[in-house]
Amino acid sequence: MILQSLINGITMxxxxxxxxxxxxxxxxxxxxxxxxQGELVMAGAFICLALFDSGLPLWASVIIAVILSAFVGFIIxxxxxxxxxxxxxxxxxxVTLGLAYMIRGLVLAIxxxxxxxxxxxxxxGSFEVFGVIIPYVYLGGLVLSLVxxxxxxxxxxxTTIGIAMRAVADDQSAAMSLGISVEKIFAISWAISxxxxxxGGILVGNIYGGINVNFAFIGLKVFAVxxxxxxxxxxxxxxxxxxxxxxxxxxxxxxxxVVGGGxxxxxxxxxxxxxxxxxxxxxxxxxxxxxx
Amino acid sequence: MFHLPAKPRMSLLKVSNVTLKFGGVKAIDNASFELRxxxxxxxxxxxxxxxxxxxxxxxxxxxxxxxQIFFRNEEITRKKPHIIARKGIARTFQNxxxxxxxxxxxxxxxxxxxxxxxxxIFSGLYFIKGRDEEIKHRExxxxxxxxxxxxxxxxxxxxxxxxxxxKRIELGRALALEPQLLLLDEPMGGLSFEEKExxxxxxxxxxxxxxxxxxxxxxxxxxxxDISDRIxxxxxxxxxxSGTPDEVKDxxxxxxxxVGEG
Numbered sequence: 001m002i003l004q005s006l007i008n009g010i011t012m013x014x015x016x017x018x019x020x021x022x023x024x025x026x027x028x029x030x031x032x033x034x035x036x037q038g039e040l041v042m043a044g045a046f047i048c049l050a051l052f053d054s055g056l057p058l059w060a061s062v063i064i065a066v067i068l069s070a071f072v073g074f075i076i077x078x079x080x081x082x083x084x085x086x087x088x089x090x091x092x093x094x095v096t097l098g099l100a101y102m103i104r105g106l107v108l109a110i111x112x113x114x115x116x117x118x119x120x121x122x123x124x125g126s127f128e129v130f131g132v133i134i135p136y137v138y139l140g141g142l143v144l145s146l147v148x149x150x151x152x153x154x155x156x157x158x159t160t161i162g163i164a165m166r167a168v169a170d171d172q173s174a175a176m177s178l179g180i181s182v183e184k185i186f187a188i189s190w191a192i193s194x195x196x197x198x199x200g201g202i203l204v205g206n207i208y209g210g211i212n213v214n215f216a217f218i219g220l221k222v223f224a225v226x227x228x229x230x231x232x233x234x235x236x237x238x239x240x241x242x243x244x245x246x247x248x249x250x251x252x253x254x255x256x257x258v259v260g261g262g263x264x265x266x267x268x269x270x271x272x273x274x275x276x277x278x279x280x281x282x283x284x285x286x287x288x289x290x291x292x
Numbered sequence: 293m294f295h296l297p298a299k300p301r302m303s304l305l306k307v308s309n310v311t312l313k314f315g316g317v318k319a320i321d322n323a324s325f326e327l328r329x330x331x332x333x334x335x336x337x338x339x340x341x342x343x344x345x346x347x348x349x350x351x352x353x354x355x356x357x358x359x360q361i362f363f364r365n366e367e368i369t370r371k372k373p374h375i376i377a378r379k380g381i382a383r384t385f386q387n388x389x390x391x392x393x394x395x396x397x398x399x400x401x402x403x404x405x406x407x408x409x410x411x412x413i414f415s416g417l418y419f420i421k422g423r424d425e426e427i428k429h430r431e432x433x434x435x436x437x438x439x440x441x442x443x444x445x446x447x448x449x450x451x452x453x454x455x456x457x458x459k460r461i462e463l464g465r466a467l468a469l470e471p472q473l474l475l476l477d478e479p480m481g482g483l484s485f486e487e488k489e490x491x492x493x494x495x496x497x498x499x500x501x502x503x504x505x506x507x508x509x510x511x512x513x514x515x516x517x518d519i520s521d522r523i524x525x526x527x528x529x530x531x532x533x534s535g536t537p538d539e540v541k542d543x544x545x546x547x548x549x550x551v552g553e554g
Binding site for chain 1: 352374375377378385389390392402404405406465466
């Protein structure tokens with residue numbers, strides 16, 4: 001029973017970690033808390049569904065949805081956030097909140113409030129290891145999210161653009177003095193963030209089997225992940241994702257029957273609060289020491 | 293390393309009647325000077341004279357309200373910092389601005405950004421073309437590491453290294469751009485006597501061996517007098533004197549600016 005919960009939790013945690021990486025990427029680059037990350041997850045899943053419904057094969061729908069999501073992220077940065085450069089950071093954060101409601105409204109207007117069946121990428125059924133039943137959808141979700149995380153980390157540490165992104169995240173003035181366009185990096189950050197959000201949305205859609213507008217509430221869990229791991233930490237996003245995923249699964253299995261319905265969604269947030277009391281900057285976050 | 297062919301000393305950088313105001317305060321007041329190819333030009337002056345502000349105007353971080361700045365006869369006055377860097381102007385900062393979490397190798401490698409030709413996706417996927425280019429850039433970085441005697445620190449995270457070494461790494465990152473003009477903001481600041489001597493040697497070698505022109509701000513007069521071809525003196529945003537070290541050190545206006553009225 002506990003092994004079953006752990007496997008389910010690690011799978012969901014891997015996907016949360018992937019989505020959280022997108023959130024951290026934007027925060028590291030521009031210090032903007034993107035409250036629309038959950039909506040980008042939902043939008044990616046709905047774009048994939050729309051493409052599949054239009055008659056495209058599933059593999060093509062997934063690839064095009066991810067590319068289109070990257071384009072959406074790029075456009076959001078250029079059209080909505082670029083004009084706000086130099087404005088107080090709180091204004092920019094409020095704009096991301098407005099953006100979240102706008103995306104949610106668009107999805108409601110186009111697809112309505114009903115739950116829609118999501119096409120299955122992975123074969124139905126499951127297999128058994130040491131008495132633990134592992135559905136193929138969970139195994140596939142875990143493998144794909146881990147591969148995506150690995151690609152993300154390789155991109156961030158090995159490529160020119162990746163190193164430029166790290167440079168901008170660390171010190172914008174120094175990055176500009178090296179010929180790095182900070183504006184371009186911001187746009188790429190949003191594109192990649194929307195891209196990983198779409199991958200996460202498609203994987204979660206597969207596990208749930210259906211999606212609707214409330215799917216965006218995954219953003220709350222992702223926010224818990226990044227606060228737990230540390231807003232500016234990539235390892236923190238990964239570890240935080242796994243912790244939240246496992247806490248959610250264990251809470252659902254062991255605590256929900258005792259405490260009552262919905263506790264599995266609350267338990268990770270309670271755990272986050274406990275850890276935050278001990279480590280206010282998150283598990284891996286950069287501590288800020290300021291002279292007052 | 294990347295040697296530049298010997299050329300007649302043409303004007304490389306020209307600052308013409310530049311005025312920069314913050315609110316009603318003039319940080320730079322109608323400043324003009326010229327830097328020639330292959331030259332080490334020092335900018336000196338008391339604290340608050342506007343030296344760093346002028347450097348920030350040249351590198352695009354500040355936009356002057358009046359005047360013009362030309363680099364190789366092209367106006368760069370209101371261009372963005374990353375565009376100016378791409379044109380061949382690199383800089384270091386008064387307080388070391390390094391990427392704390394990166395290794396020495398990665399920090400200097402970040403200076404190669406403008407020289408990448410390969411599509412970043414190919415580079416990321418490490419295809420043949422991307423790999424070949426990566427190797428080429430890595431070789432340049434290794435040359436810089438050897439040039440600045442940073443071999444033992446190449447895999448170390450820069451935030452863990454002593455301040456003097458960090459200064460050298462920042463210099464290496466600027467050299468990785470292969471600039472024609474290097475702007476150094478107080479390269480001696482915070483260094484020990486031995487480190488200052490080493491830095492003086494590096495600055496001279498960068499100028500003589502690599503053929504890179506240098507504009508530097510410095511408070512250490514001994515260093516300035518020893519290595520500069522010419523000196524520009526700023527006081528309260530105005531250029532009050534310019535010339536060779538010998539001409540400047542005996543100029544009564546310079547003495548007045550530093551010592552004040554008795």
